[in-house]
Amino acid sequence: MTNNQFFDVIIVGAGAFSCFSALLLKQKGMNVAVVYSENTSPMESFLQTLNTCWPSLNDPPTRAEVAHGHEVALYLHEFCIKGLNYFKETLLPLIEDQNNWLEADCFRIGAKDFEVEELVDAFNLGFGLKKTENASVFKEDKSSLICLNSKLFQENIIKSLAKNNVTLIPYDVIKLEERQSKCILELKNNSIIESEIVVLGSSLNIAKIMPKFQSILIPMSDSLFEYELDNPENSQFKPINLRASNGHICASVFNQKDKIKIKLSGPRFLLPGAGAGFDLTKKELDNKVFQNIEKYHREIVFNLIANLIPNHNIFINKSVELISKKILVDCYPCDELPLLGEYGKLGRILGxxxxLATGLSSGSWAASIICELILNEKSLELHSRLHPRRLFTKFVNN
Incomplete structure (x- = not known):
């Protein structure tokens, strides 16, 4: 016997997927710990996003159709829809944050002819799009959700973790060992903790803990610009989300008191190397990069947004002020097919x-699936193609 602290489940990471998994497992009576980097707090990464729960993948569904076939593409599309519903109906009530979210119309826009063709193909293949009066604009069947106050959302999740007695451990994991009977984690403060099961949810750090993932998981950098303009007449409109066909531009637009808030990510193609394969948060970028992105927003994206707002004069006739600009980083697999399920060899490491960029909807549904795997060792909601099949492992019944 050791004197090390022991848990039923240790979750590495404190983003949406990790926090939701912890809360769901605690609801089932499990002893759960969430481990995350020092000098950070749970859900901190959410503050640096568009604060949107999307009803579909960021990439165009036609991309998954070509790469993985119709069955897998449809599964991935429905994964986000199920996650959005689960987030709204189960998770928001669980953390008591229902009143902090607005339902928004969600649009896909083709800025160029080939992008419009992609959207037409997606429409014909049944990927939840509806035509509009504008041939280059499609509306998604399902609405998205926009968070009004991201700090409040974070606070409510942290309160829920505390209320449910989830143990929070703010130290990086530097070593993970999987054994037949348990998992052993060494932390940066030299302490050792143990558990029956480990769940990996810190995307950018998975490869550090399990080096065999280094060739599989790739960083993807993007930008986040926040704008606002005065709305003294308090002209109201339904909030909107929009994404370019290829996912390189995403936007949230909504009223907040006497302001109109606009959050924009992308376009990635204006970043060095289009952001692919780089963690640009660790590099100093030339100010010209930010200037070019802002120029693109003002000359192209703002016009796209204005055309989606009924009384668009309130938008185009006023000065739009840049409030903040940031570089973000996410993670995607080398073949763009998400990984979900077993990450180890003995059925004790899941992840x-x-x-990419759909953390709330996909993370919500993935948390539900991970809980099923831990409790039942299987889930009917998990497609076999999402297993980290490159490792040639199988979920083992211990």
């Missing part, structure tokens, strides 16, 4: 990653 989830690769849902």
């Amino acid at each position: 989830n990653t690769g849902w």
Whole structure:
């Protein structure tokens, strides 16, 4: 016997997927710990996003159709829809944050002819799009959700973790060992903790803990710009989300008191190397990069947004002020197919990653699936193609 602290489940990472998994497992009576980097707090990464729960993948569904076939593409599309519903109906009530979210119309836009063709193909293949009066704009069947106050959302999740007695451990994991009877984790403060099961949810750090993932998981950097403009007449409109066909531009637009808030990520193609394969948060970028992105927003994206707002004069006739600009980083797998399920060799290390820019919807549904795997050693909701099949392992019944 050791004197090391022992848990039923240790979750590495404190983003949406990790926190939701912890809360769901605690609801089932499990002893759960969430381990995350020092000098950070749970859900901190959410503050640096568009704060949107999307009803579909970021990439165009036609990309998954070509790469993985119709069955897998449809499964991935429905994964996000199920996650959105689960987030709204189960998780928001669990953390008591229902009143902090707005339902928004969600649009896909083709800025160029080939992008419009992609959207037409997606429409014909049944990927949840509806035509609009504008041939280059499609509306998604399902609405998205926009968070009004991201700090409040974070606070409510942290309160829920505390109320449910989830143990929070703010130290990096530097070593993970899987044994037949348990998992052993060494932390940066030299302490050792143990558990029956480990769940990996910190996408960018999975490869550090399990080096065999280094060739599989790739960083993807993007930008986040926040703008606002005065709305003294308090002209109201339904909030909107929009994404370019290829997912390189995403936006949230909504009223907040006497302001109109606009959050924009992308376009990635204006970043060095289009952001692919780089963690640009660790590099100093030339200010010209930010200037070019802002120029693109003002000359192209703002016009796209204005055309989606009924009384668009309130938008185009006023000065839009840049409030903040940041570089973010996410993670995606080398073949763009998300990884979910077993990450180890003995059925004791599970994980989830690769849902680029759709962390709330995909993370919600993945958390539900991970809980099923831990409790029942199987889930009917998990497609076999999402297993980290490159490792040639299988979920083992211990």
